[in-house]
Structure formats: C-alpha cells, structure tokens
Amino acid sequence: MSSVFQRQDMYDSVVVDREQDVVLTTGQLYGLQVRREVDRSFKPVIPFAPHLFGSGKTRFVKSYLELVKSMGERALIGPENISDYEKDRRRSFLDKLHETILLYVDLTDLEPTNPIEEKRNLKWAVHYLLFKSACLKSGQGQPDPDECYNVLQLRTTVLVKRIREVLNMRSNQFLLVAFDEVGVLDESYGDFDFETTQDGRVFPYNDFFGIIRGLCKQHNVFFIVVGKSEGLNIHNNAISVSRVELTFTPLSPLEKHSIIEHLEKSSSFMFTGSPKVSQILCHQHFSTSELAELLLELTGGVPGLLVKAINYLLQCRLSQDHLLLSKESFWMIMNDSIVTNYCVDPLLPRLSSLSETRQRLLKMLTLLALYHIRFELDELVHLSSTCAVFLFDLVTDMCFYRRLIVDENHQELYEVLIPKLLIRYIEQSVNNDRLEWLLLQTLKSQPVEFFYESKCRVFEGLVATMFYLHFCYHPTDSLMFSTLGQLSSVWDEMNLKFSSESTAYYMKSIHYTRSTSEVERTTFGINDWKKIVEEMLEFEKIYIPFEPTSRSPDILFKLHGRTSEQNLIVGIACKGRWSLNGIRWNEIVDEACKFLQPVHDQVVTVHPTFHCMLVIMSTKLSTSVETDLNHSSHCYSFGDRVAGVFTIPLNCELIILSESDVENFIGKDILSSLRSAFKSTDNPHSRSIGISTVQEMVLSLSKYI
Numbered sequence: 001m002s003s004v005f006q007r008q009d010m011y012d013s014v015v016v017d018r019e020q021d022v023v024l025t026t027g028q029l030y031g032l033q034v035r036r037e038v039d040r041s042f043k044p045v046i047p048f049a050p051h052l053f054g055s056g057k058t059r060f061v062k063s064y065l066e067l068v069k070s071m072g073e074r075a076l077i078g079p080e081n082i083s084d085y086e087k088d089r090r091r092s093f094l095d096k097l098h099e100t101i102l103l104y105v106d107l108t109d110l111e112p113t114n115p116i117e118e119k120r121n122l123k124w125a126v127h128y129l130l131f132k133s134a135c136l137k138s139g140q141g142q143p144d145p146d147e148c149y150n151v152l153q154l155r156t157t158v159l160v161k162r163i164r165e166v167l168n169m170r171s172n173q174f175l176l177v178a179f180d181e182v183g184v185l186d187e188s189y190g191d192f193d194f195e196t197t198q199d200g201r202v203f204p205y206n207d208f209f210g211i212i213r214g215l216c217k218q219h220n221v222f223f224i225v226v227g228k229s230e231g232l233n234i235h236n237n238a239i240s241v242s243r244v245e246l247t248f249t250p251l252s253p254l255e256k257h258s259i260i261e262h263l264e265k266s267s268s269f270m271f272t273g274s275p276k277v278s279q280i281l282c283h284q285h286f287s288t289s290e291l292a293e294l295l296l297e298l299t300g301g302v303p304g305l306l307v308k309a310i311n312y313l314l315q316c317r318l319s320q321d322h323l324l325l326s327k328e329s330f331w332m333i334m335n336d337s338i339v340t341n342y343c344v345d346p347l348l349p350r351l352s353s354l355s356e357t358r359q360r361l362l363k364m365l366t367l368l369a370l371y372h373i374r375f376e377l378d379e380l381v382h383l384s385s386t387c388a389v390f391l392f393d394l395v396t397d398m399c400f401y402r403r404l405i406v407d408e409n410h411q412e413l414y415e416v417l418i419p420k421l422l423i424r425y426i427e428q429s430v431n432n433d434r435l436e437w438l439l440l441q442t443l444k445s446q447p448v449e450f451f452y453e454s455k456c457r458v459f460e461g462l463v464a465t466m467f468y469l470h471f472c473y474h475p476t477d478s479l480m481f482s483t484l485g486q487l488s489s490v491w492d493e494m495n496l497k498f499s500s501e502s503t504a505y506y507m508k509s510i511h512y513t514r515s516t517s518e519v520e521r522t523t524f525g526i527n528d529w530k531k532i533v534e535e536m537l538e539f540e541k542i543y544i545p546f547e548p549t550s551r552s553p554d555i556l557f558k559l560h561g562r563t564s565e566q567n568l569i570v571g572i573a574c575k576g577r578w579s580l581n582g583i584r585w586n587e588i589v590d591e592a593c594k595f596l597q598p599v600h601d602q603v604v605t606v607h608p609t610f611h612c613m614l615v616i617m618s619t620k621l622s623t624s625v626e627t628d629l630n631h632s633s634h635c636y637s638f639g640d641r642v643a644g645v646f647t648i649p650l651n652c653e654l655i656i657l658s659e660s661d662v663e664n665f666i667g668k669d670i671l672s673s674l675r676s677a678f679k680s681t682d683n684p685h686s687r688s689i690g691i692s693t694v695q696e697m698v699l700s701l702s703k704y705i
Helices: 019-038 057-075 084-098 122-138 145-152 156-166 182-187 204-216 231-242 256-265 277-281 288-299 303-319 327-334 337-351 356-370 391-397 420-429 434-445 457-473 479-487 489-493 509-515 529-538 585-604 623-628 659-666 668-678 691-702
Strands: 045-050 101-106 175-180 221-227 245-248 380-382 388-390 401-406 412-417 504-506 542-544 555-560 567-575 610-618 634-636 652-656
Touching: 019 045, 019 057, 019 084, 019 221, 045 057, 045 204, 045 231, 057 084, 057 101, 057 175, 057 221, 101 122, 122 145, 122 156, 122 204, 145 156, 156 175, 156 204, 182 204, 182 221, 204 221, 204 231, 231 245, 231 391, 256 277, 256 288, 256 303, 277 288, 277 303, 288 303, 288 327, 288 420, 303 327, 303 337, 327 337, 337 420, 356 391, 356 412, 356 434, 356 691, 380 391, 388 391, 391 401, 391 412, 420 434, 434 457, 434 691, 457 479, 457 542, 457 555, 457 567, 457 659, 457 668, 457 691, 479 489, 479 659, 489 610, 529 555, 529 585, 567 585, 585 610, 585 623, 585 652, 610 659, 659 668, 668 691
Parallel strands: 045 221, 045 245, 101 175, 175 221, 504 542, 567 610, 610 652
Antiparallel strands: 380 388, 401 412, 542 555, 555 567, 634 652
C-alpha cells in the first residue's frame, strides 16, 4: 500500500448522535453524587461501555464534557415530570459539570511498578497510573514511583488531593476520570496478586472495581469506564462482589441522518480552506444523502468503520486530483481488498482466529442479524452442558456489534449487527460451510436498514433457505419433495440444481428502489410478470419479495424440464398464521388470482411448454379448508374450480399443503415456538422465540447440506 494510504488523520470528525448516551451517563454521574451525599455506605454508580473496536467509546469519553455543554439542560433535566426543587438541584449539578476537569487514563499503560514491596499490587499500580496521567496532563512529566509511594502510600484521600494540586483544581471542582481500554485486565493474570476465590480462581475486574469503589467515596470524583471486555460477566460480578452498580452505555451505531450530519459538519484539513467532507466527496450528481446511504450499507453505521471508510475516500480524492465520486466509483473503491483491509484491520486477527465452538455459533448469530431477532441483556447461550456465555458478550467476542432498540414498552433490547465490510473475511473462514455462506450472502444482499415488519418473514426465510439447500444437494429422502412429486406430475418431471455461485437473493424490487428516483418501486404491478419471469429464466435464484404486501408470492423460483424449452415457474405463498384463525378459502383464491392468472395470461400463453405452480404453505388452515381437503395436501390442475370461485388456467396448478406436511418440513417444535413468539408481537426477541429454537433452526437447516 502506498504511503498516502497509511494516513488516518485526513479530517477532524465530529461526534454526532450521542444524546442518548450523554443523558444516560450524566444521569448516572448525578446518581453517584446524590447517593454520596445521602449515605456513606452507598453503592457507587459507574457508567460502563464494554464494546469492541469502532463503537466510538474513546471518542465519546474524550468528547463527553463538550457534548454535555452543547446539550444544555437536556443532558440531565429533560422533559421529566420533576419538582422545581429537583430541577434546581440538577441545574446546579450541570453548572458544576460544565467546569469539570477530565482526566483520561489509558489502562494499556497499567503495569507492575516499583517500589519492590508493592510491585504486584494492583491498587498501587492504579493509583500510580492515575497520578502519572495527571502529571502528564499538566505538563510536569512522569513522576518517580518511589517518591510517589512515599507520599501516597495507597491512601485515596492523599491521592485525590495530590491530583487536584497537580491539575490546579479547587476542592469543590468536579474531577471526572475516564478509564479506557479496561479489557487489558483480561491479559493481566500473571502481573498482579489478585484476590483468589476458594476454588483458586481470580477475577481481575472485581479487584479493579473495588479500587474504584474506594475512590468514589472521595468528594466530587466521578468515573467512566470503557474498553473491550466481556461486559455482562463483569457487570454481574461487580454487583455481587465489588459492590458497585455498572450501567451500560449503549454507544449504538449511527443511523443515516447522523451520518449526513457527520459528513456536513466534519472538515478536512488536507485540502485548502478546510472544506467540509461533504463538499469534497459529493458533487451535483451525488448527494450527501446518497453517500450517507452507501456508507451506512457498507459499515452498518459503526463509527470506527465509518471514519476509516471516509478517510480512505478522502485519501483517494487527494491522490487522484480530479476524482469525482459517484455511486459507481464509490462501490469500485470500497469493494477493493485494499480498502476493506484498511477499514477492518483491527478486527482481522480476531476474525481469522475464531474457535471451532465460535464458528458453530456463527450461523445462529447470522440468523439473529438476518431476521433482526432481538435479545435481552442477560440472555444466555449454552456452548456445552457445562459452559454458558451471555449473548451480549458473545456478539463482542465474535467481532460483531450490538444495536440498542427501545421497544414500545420502553424495554431495552439488542440486535446483532454484522457490518458488510466484515462479511468478506467471515466468508473466508466458512467457505466449506454451505449454510453459513448462504446466510451471509443473503445478509449481504439486503440493505442494512431493511427490516422484517411482517410476522411471516422468519417463516418465509426458513422455507426459502430449506428449498435452496434441497436444490443444491438433491436429497433423495426429502419428504416435502416426495409429497410435491406425488401431488403433481409436472413437478415430478422437473429438475433444478443451483450453480455454486447462486444464492437466495431478495426480489429485484429492492434494487429497483435504489435506481428509481422520486417514486420508489416497492411492489410489482399486475402487468410486470413477463419481465419478472424472463429474469427468473436467466438467473438461477430464489427470490423473496421486499414488501410483505407485494402482489407476488412470498418466494419465487423456477424448475427446468427434461428439455431446455420446459420450465416450471413456482410461487410459494407462506401464510404464517400464529393465532387460532387459519387461512381461509377466500385468501387462497386471492393468492391464486394475483399470481396464476396474470402469469398464465402474460407468459404461459406465449410459451406453451411453460407451466406455473402456486404452493400454499400455511402454518394454520381454517377448519373449513382442512375439512374440505380431508386433512391432507391437495393439487388442483387445469379446469378444477377452487372453492367454486376460481378456475385453474391451462398449464397451471395450485397445491395446498396440509398442516402436517408443513410441520414435517419445517419442524413441529420450531413452528410451535414461532407461533408462541409471534402471536402477541410483530418483532419478538430471542427469549420469546427461544435461543434453543434458533439453534434448532440451524440444526434443521444443516440437515439439508
């Protein structure tokens, strides 16, 4: 890589979209002050942000005081219904917070230090690092450890007093200590004499937060702790052992409007006149909004990846004097292996060294990300009969990110986010795992802001993936394929095997919305089927429509006949009915009318060797439908009348699958869990679905490989 691409300081970026984090952090600092004033045996409150590279934790703590000032009273008072006395109290706290001195402490500098008798004492090492950081901040240089020990001698009162003197602070002035890179404690087991449990284990974080607890007893001292670490294990141990209350600071990825703000407020100092980043990278045919959308899709809004990607684009602009950025040039630049290496370099060692256990969990996490299944903070994943890990921590461990979602009941839930920049490197480690490759390709093909709003989306995705895996490997023992073959002689005569490059892609309407200006195309018109079928005949893909209310079936694919002229266009209507009321005859007729009739009129009549089939795959059929079908699957062919209303056109078929056949294909237990999860909410979290069910989905899908 040329030297120009080694630079990472192309522009002064601004911190955006951190108001929620500021409010939460300020509230916890205020809570610490109130508890300290009321009760000397209080449990300290400490904001804690255990996140991986790129979440913006370091930038947040360094910019926190600026953000507080810019937010004004919203940083603490907000719209809450509180008394005038409490408002005045909070205003007083904010006034003092505006004069706070921030002491940034990098724990990567934590090490055993003389004097000899205290060499392996963690408390002494933390105290010395605090004092050293204060001295360096004031320009006094690094203090002598022996002299410090003689003065401080592990007394917190003396330590805080000396820090105030060094920083020229008043005794009533707030001191905010930001500990960064707390994750180094994971690697410090041999460096210090930690407290040992009865079974011989050590928990460095308990010792560390115990030290902070002692410091919190000093007046007007506050702490924020950030870094890469197993957050929830630390959180739970700290509550029970260290007697501190750690409150997670979400630091969620940015959304599109925040990326726009970032581009429009950040200035590049590498170009004459320090112009805004948006002015350098966007021209009249490529708006800031479009660039933000593309950056969001690539990085998932993760601040670290976002900043690196923008830096790279600025470097390209600087090295190619007349570079005009467009959508096409953006994708060409950002898909280059050099830039992806540049952006994800801090994560590459972790991505390339996932354990076998972690790789097995990769499919489960990909499913959670693909279907936006939410999870709760304390949700456990069992790695084995003797080992369990919090899903919150597992996401970090696997180099992924957590997106905080606050639901309509004000409950805080999380979603797994896998930035598309990372997918290429994950693929390299799972190239022999067909299912994981398929899930990643599907995840990569959808826009990052795409959301499953329909209750049926998980069901549709499972069905599509199962069909795809069937077609890839042609299992001879497939009950579903045998059932369809028995019901339809046309199906029995057809054949399809996807090429190795094929995957389950979302319907072309997704891409139409990105290329159509002004009016977005989100569904198919009644006269579009000729073009759709031609595209299906050209590419071997399973399509899933973008909109749940689309005029097309939920899944579309084609089957080849014995000759090149023969083709069967298959549509599957996945009717996820999670209540007691099943799909009725009128809904079945509607599905047939919107698919079989127009495809017959526009395509089959032009190509006599073509056939069209609609498969109704419902989780629940109404009593009348079940009774009429005698509780078994049924095929309606040319000339048959459905419910006395719709006549099947020439070369067309309608297959209605019984509930038992659907259960055998998907899995009775899986459908039961989905029915329970979806019956009361459109967007369930993994606890309502059950992590065991998600893992069972993975096992079920793996059977077809």
